[in-house]
Amino acid sequence: MPEIKVTPLGAGQDVGRSCILVSIGGKNIMLDCGMHMGYNDDRRFPDFSYITQNGRLTEFLDCVIISHFHLDHCGALPYMSEMVGYDGPIYMTHPTKAICPILLEDFRKITVDKKGETNFFTSQMIKDCMKKVIPLNLHQTVQVDDELEIKAYYAGHVLGAAMVHIKVGSESVVYTGDYNMTPDRHLGAAWIDKCRPDILISESTYATTIRDSKRCRERDFLKKVHESIERGGKVLIPVFALGRAQELCILLETFWERMNLKAPIYFSTGLTEKANHYYKLFITWTNQKIRKTFVQRNMFEFKHIKAFDRSYADNPGPMVVFATPGMLHAGQSLQIFKKWAGNEKNMVIMPGYCVQGTIGHKILNGQRKLEMEGRATLDVKLQVEYMSFSAHADAKGIMQLIRMAEPRNMLLVHGEAVKMEFLKGKIEQEFSINCYMPANGETTTVTTNPSVPVDISLNLLKREMALGGTVCYGDGFLVSSEQALKELGLNEHQLRFTCRVQLQDPHSDPDTLHRIYTHLKSVLKGYTIQHLPDGTVMVESIVIKVSSSAEDPNTKVLLLSWSYQVTFLRC
């Protein structure tokens, strides 16, 4: 029986460092190649030595597919392709291909230039890596080779995020990457057709959460920002430059407009302008409403939001600052946080998930004293708010996707083990399908049961009967037995049986035959019985003839003749 094997190298019962190996129909595919934000050591990157102990990965992988530009999904890509070594195709959507190298370069700068780490990938490596990327269009069927085909679906989540359908023969796997089943202010909802994959590999970040309506969350967010501003506080919103940031900007922009607020909103330097430009050029990847109106009014041109300068952090009075990165683990957001942490009037709003080990994660868990570098401690007095704005599917959304795709098996990644366990139970109960949640390095094997495609001669198909056909294996053709004999150059051998039955009947031969005919007709309902002009009666294909005995005209001899192929009537 054919098997599909799935092994997470990262994101197995964990969030961060997504990297999943799939073996299907003799093909090996790597899904995502991310890094872990919570570690600074070897655990930062997936353990590629699982694939091979020595040397390059090219001959072990048929392709690499990146679902979206977040670093926990693509951060290890230059390391994998340039430092470990991989020269095969890497697939990602156009927006991902555009934005991913910028985030990688940003990440590289923070790690190498600020933290002074060596043994890290270089700018040139990022460029060389990107040269191996083949862009994917939505719904396009890409033939990786003669047997392996992939197709991308819209995933919401961030600009250019895709789910991917991987197919070899009649076996298939869907990998969701991160996705979002409800449209937001700038992106649409994920969608997939009823592709019935053998395995659906889904993220499960919010496996146990059923989030209240988007509208409520937005209202809450605006209320909190507004209150803080009113009492003269400063609001820090740590974000990643692309994605949630744009959604929150649109939200605040319209709110400021409506409430006629004057407090300044800043967006941390660098990516802002550029980021918005990407949104403008890739407007076809945003939601319906933005796409429809972009000629008249481009939603990504903000009036109230201005570029941030480092010195503004010390300005008196209220302000709102969007700063990168989103988990407070480095960079500008962390600097501003340190400045504002001591004042209880201020507020930090964490709009997304924070992985373990980051400051974001610590303060969300209520930690009020933080150990900083150089043994200093930081007292956290400002208000800490968490608003789940990061666009992941919640439990309801995951169930909805299962209903859409109708997978035969389910496999959860990109979530915490305890939460996965809960969702696994729910899925198995509701859909009666197996649900797996392998840990990193653990292989899940699913046996598939593919049907065998053959070609049937049209004439045979048109006979539409309980088939008496022959599969000729050489070419996988299904033809009728007669044709098979002909095509194989064999003669047919007829095997017939004849049996004589004597009976007493004074009538003439034709009359006897007719009497037999009428009798059979009345007894054998549901069979074809014919009285042929040549003096025979046919019951299906059994021939009956009558002749008189030479000695006694009253003794009739019935000749019954049938071929080997006749299926006997049960009587």
Added chain:
Amino acid sequence: MKLYCLSGHPTLPCNVLKFKSTTIMLDCGLDTTSVLNFLPLPLVHSPRLSKLPGWVSKDGTINLEKELKECAGRVFVDSQPEFCLPERELLDLSTIDVILISNYHCMMALPYITEHTGFTGTVYATEPTLQIGRLLMEELVNFMERVPKAQSATCWKNKEIQRMLPGPLKDAVEVWTWKRCYSMQEVNSALSKVQLVGYSQKVELFGAVQISPLSSGYSLGSSNWIIQSHHEKVSYVSGSSLLTTHPQPMDQSSLKNSDVLILTGLTQMPTANPDGMLGEFCSNLAMTIRAGGNVLVPCYSSGVIYDLLECLYQFIESANLGTTPFYFISPVANSSLEFSQIFAEWLCHNKQTKVYLPEPPFPHAELIQTNKLKHYPSIHGDFSSEFRQPCVVFTGHPSLRFGDVVHFMELWGKSSLNTIIFTEPDFSYLDALAPYQPLAMKCVYCPIDTRLNFHQVSKLLKEVQPLHVVCPEQYTQPPLSQSHRSDLMLELQPPPMPYRRCSVLNLPFRRRYERVYILPELANSLVPSEIKPGTSVATVSAVLHSKDNKHTLQSVPKPPPAPPTKKRKRVIEEPPVVLAPKPLLSGAVPLEAFLATLQKHGISEVKVEETADGHILHLQAEDTLIQLEEDGTHIVCDNNEPLRTTLRDLVLRFLQKL
């Protein structure tokens, strides 16, 4: 498989393919050349046009003064311009399942097909095709509706009268079927039936056929289509280009192995080299401006105009035209320019790379930013106050019958300083200019048609090797005006099948096989046996399930064990149970070996008699005859079932079963 040809225009095709119980319309082009027979629709009152004399036949018997006007020896219909629609009587349009659109120029008849005809199917197109197609339709409707004409001329269409009219009106065909432009409401309704597809996306139609658009390299989102089942493949090639302009390059390799290739939309200017034309365009433009004249470029609002602007972007500085204003006037000018920048996926590699920077893929963004190019929805409003001369104006419609271009013809036609440069190949420029004669302005004809020429197409066909080619009849002979140019036609072996409007072609292939799927359980139960080296066969007994045009073979369900009954009659009344049919037999029964086998089974009293075709064995003790022949065995045996079964099994030992 049949092909119904509803349009005779080779570049604005409309064909219907019937294939495996699906009815697929390939494009619905609208032949707009009919509008050349009409008077232009001026935006502001034109004394010249209103003073044109009405037409009365020479003998005075026919007076159509109100409907027909004469200008410079030609007669024009004074009415809202009308279009020549695809044939609507050849087949019932409500039976069409899907419409495949190859590019935005080939969808302009869509509302006539999908509205008020009972059409309930789906239209497939790429996103740029839909968006730009919508803009072009919107523009057309806008051009017509902003200058409504109360009068609708119909008398001239009377067959008896039309016969008496001067040419080319006399020779216009199907005039009774000509229709006015549709409304915006009809456009919206028609376009709401569009389902978006991406290149190389595979779409299943009713499980019977699979369709897939391929990049055709001609315009943003333009596609050729593959229509195939597991065993048959039809390629539809429409409006393709191998030149490097802005769209993604043409996908040629996917067209390989077609049974039938339907070829439409070749270049309309087989002798004009697009690059040469572009050069001529630029030099004439510069010359006119330097001499203080204005340049008018009648054009569509999308397509070649992007290339023209890009060419000018590079040319402006070197030609010292930095201060010359360029105007693009169309109700959809802004949208067209904006939309062109957001379809990165559909652009050539060069332009895609720019988006990654991120920079707009087309340089007209910079022309707009630096105020060198300005766009306006019409000549009214801002344009009239900001307008400076000398200037270059891009505006529609290329037929010169409606749109803002009419105004500029009236405005600039009288001065020989000005130049009109024709770049669109769809209309004969002499016919387009006819109602403006006499004309003092210079006319330059630089048609830019990037579609395949005959040389390119023959090379392409050699490459992809379709079994049969179907094409408009125009491609099977040299153009009328150049009848000696045998290089301007398709010469193929076997010769292409030509079609014309209203043709119904039987496409020459027979379907022989269909795909079925053997379910795993059944597949596991098959026992192949090797009949000849390398060839194994197995007999399949199965139940065929057909659902949504997908066929599967399942194991024959085991009949439930019959309840033990004593009455024989009841058994007879049971419906016949599907039993596994017995296989066919093959081979021959060798006499000596058979006799030996009989002997082994205790049948020794055998009398062998030779016949013409074999032997007759008389089993004397059993009073049974066995007739052994090369291709048959006949066992004649009276009421002795055990014996018959034994003999049967012995015979079967020597035969192969299939």
